[in-house]
Amino acid sequence: MAGRRRVPKHGVVVLCLLLTSLVACGGRPTATDTARADVQRVLDRRAAAVLDRDEAGIAETGTASWFEDVSAVPLASWAYKVTGVHRTGATATADAELRYQVQGYDQAPVTVARTVDLSLDAAGQWYVKDEKPARKAPQQLWDQGEVTVVRGRHSIVLGVGQSGERLHSFADLADHAVPAVSDAWGTTWSRHVVVLVPRSLQAMAGLLGSPASSYRGIAAVTTGETGAPAQAPADRIIVNPDAYGLLGTLGRQVVLTHETTHVATRADTTAATPLWLSEGYADWVGYRGTGRTPAEAAPELAEAVSAGRVPTALPSDADFGFDGSASGLAMSYEGGWMACRMIADRWGEAKLGEFYRAVGTHEKRPGAVEQAMDKVLDTDLKTFTAAWREYLRDQLD
Structure with a gap:
C-alpha cells in the first residue's frame, strides 16, 4: 500500500540493541528506570515510620536526626509522592511532594515541595541523606528546629525557640479570639486555629518563602487560599515574634482576633x-x-x-x-x-x-x-x- 514501508526483521533487532540502555525489548525496565520506584518505596517506608513514631524505622531509611524536630507535632497523615529522580552513579536527588495533616486541625493534606538527597548504601539500597524545602518553596516549622506544641481549647500553637510560657500566652489569645469571631461571623467554620510562632522575623519569612523585609513591622499573617472549600487544609496564623513583642495586651488580642477572622471568612473571601x-x-x-x-x-x-x-x-x-x-x-x-x-x-x-x-x-x-x-x-x-x-x-x- 502507498505510504507504508515494511521494516526488515534485522531492523527490529538493531532497534532493540540501541534501546537496551533505556528499556529492554518487551518493555522490561532496566536498573536506571527502577530508581524512581525504588526511591518511592524507601520514602513510603520512611513516611510510615514517621507516623508510627518509629525512630529506628526512620533510621533504616536514612538520617533520623531531624525526627526530634517534628516528633511533637500530632500527625494524622504523612506521605511522599516522588515526582522526579536525578541520579548520578551512587547518589541521587529526588523531587517530591510531602503531604501531611495536623491531627484534629487539617481537614485535608497540606502539600509542600521537598528535595530529598539520597545515596546507595553497602547493600545497594537507597538511603536518605537529607530532606529540605524545594527551591523557592517555603520552609516548614520543623526545618527551623525542634517544635514545641501547646494546646488550647480552640487552638494548637507550634513554636521553635520559644518558651512554653510564651506559647501558652498565644493559646490563651487564640482561645479568646475563636469565640469572639464566631459571635460576629457565625459558627459555620472550623472554629479552631493553628498558630505558628517561629524564632524571629527572618524565620517567619522562611515559613512564607518571602524576604524578611516584606513583613517587617507586620505582627502576624494568615496563610491560605481565598475561596477555599470547607474541606481545605486549615490556615496557619504565622506570628512575627519581633513585632508582636512590641504590642500591648490589647494590641496582641486584636491581632490574633483579626487573623482568626481571616480563617473563619476564608471560604467566603x-x-x-x-x-x-x-x-x-x-x-x-x-x-x-x-x-x-x-x-x-x-x-x-x-x-x-x-x-x-x-x-x-x-x-x-x-x-x-x-x-x-x-x-x-x-x-x-x-x-x-x-x-x-x-x-x-x-x-x-x-x-x-x-x-x-x-x-x-x-x-x-x-x-x-x-x-x-x-x-x-x-x-x-x-x-x-x-x-x-x-x-x-x-x-x-
Whole structure:
C-alpha cells in the first residue's frame, strides 16, 4: 500500500540493541528506570515510620536526626509522592511532594515541595541523606528546629525557640479570639486555629518563602487560599515574634482576633473581595467589644482628617502593599475598618456579614461591590463613598 514501508526483521533487532540502555525489548525496565520506584518505596517506608513514631524505622531509611524536630507535632497523615529522580552513579536527588495533616486541625493534606538527597548504601539500597524545602518553596516549622506544641481549647500553637510560657500566652489569645469571631461571623467554620510562632522575623519569612523585609513591622499573617472549600487544609496564623513583642495586651488580642477572622471568612473571601473589605472586616471583628474609639484605633486616618486630608475613595488593593509608607498602609487598614464600622452602625452587624458574603459570591471583581451594595444595603458605590467620607469627618475630626 502507498505510504507504508515494511521494516526488515534485522531492523527490529538493531532497534532493540540501541534501546537496551533505556528499556529492554518487551518493555522490561532496566536498573536506571527502577530508581524512581525504588526511591518511592524507601520514602513510603520512611513516611510510615514517621507516623508510627518509629525512630529506628526512620533510621533504616536514612538520617533520623531531624525526627526530634517534628516528633511533637500530632500527625494524622504523612506521605511522599516522588515526582522526579536525578541520579548520578551512587547518589541521587529526588523531587517530591510531602503531604501531611495536623491531627484534629487539617481537614485535608497540606502539600509542600521537598528535595530529598539520597545515596546507595553497602547493600545497594537507597538511603536518605537529607530532606529540605524545594527551591523557592517555603520552609516548614520543623526545618527551623525542634517544635514545641501547646494546646488550647480552640487552638494548637507550634513554636521553635520559644518558651512554653510564651506559647501558652498565644493559646490563651487564640482561645479568646475563636469565640469572639464566631459571635460576629457565625459558627459555620472550623472554629479552631493553628498558630505558628517561629524564632524571629527572618524565620517567619522562611515559613512564607518571602524576604524578611516584606513583613517587617507586620505582627502576624494568615496563610491560605481565598475561596477555599470547607474541606481545605486549615490556615496557619504565622506570628512575627519581633513585632508582636512590641504590642500591648490589647494590641496582641486584636491581632490574633483579626487573623482568626481571616480563617473563619476564608471560604467566603474570593478574588471578588477587595482588601478594604477583607482587612476592614477582620479589624472590625478585632476591635469589636474592646471599647476603642475611632480616634484611638485609627490614629493615622484621624490625623489626616483633622488636617483636612479626607480620602476621596475607598482604599484600593494597591494601597495595602508593603512597599509604600507605614503611615499610608496604616491609613488603608483604618479606612477599611471605618467602612465596615459604618455599615455595622447604619445597617446593622447582620447586614455587614451578609454584605461580605454577597461580595464573595460574585464571579469577578468588577461589579462585585456595586452589586452587593445594591442588593444588601440598597445603595450604590458613589453614595456609599460620600457617606463614608462624611462618617470619617464625623467620627475622626
